[in-house]
Amino acid sequence: MAVCELPQGTILADPAGKSYVDEDLQEVARLIRDRGQCDVVLDFASVDFLNSSHLTGLLQVRKLLTDSGSRLVFCNINRPIQGI
Numbered sequence: 001m002a003v004c005e006l007p008q009g010t011i012l013a014d015p016a017g018k019s020y021v022d023e024d025l026q027e028v029a030r031l032i033r034d035r036g037q038c039d040v041v042l043d044f045a046s047v048d049f050l051n052s053s054h055l056t057g058l059l060q061v062r063k064l065l066t067d068s069g070s071r072l073v074f075c076n077i078n079r080p081i082q083g084i
Contacts, residue, residue: 002014002016003024003027003028003031005031005035009035009037009038009039010038010039010040010041011028011031011032011035011038011039011040011041012040012041012043013025013027013028013040013041013042013043014043014045014046015042015043015044015046015047016046016047021047021050021054021057022053022054022057025054025057025058025060025061026057028040028042028061029057029060029061029064032061032064032065032068032070033064036068037068037069037070038068038070039065039070039071039072039073040061040065040070040071040072040073041073041074041075042072042073042074042075043075043076044074044075044076044077044078044081045075045076045078047078047081048078048080048081049080049081050081050084055084
């Protein structure tokens, strides 16, 4: 798992498997609240499963970003996740 703050006002999160998705999304939400306006990139290369808790976390992050006029970008989404 890695959550990095990039100098361009972007947060990059790379959850490593299903056990870290909730923790990473909570950390991203905290950083969004602390920084205010910032874009978020979620790299799902290591994630092959999402549950309802993960989706709730994603919706919360999306709401925080939408409220501040920022963007949420997904990358490296595996085939099983694309259907969700």
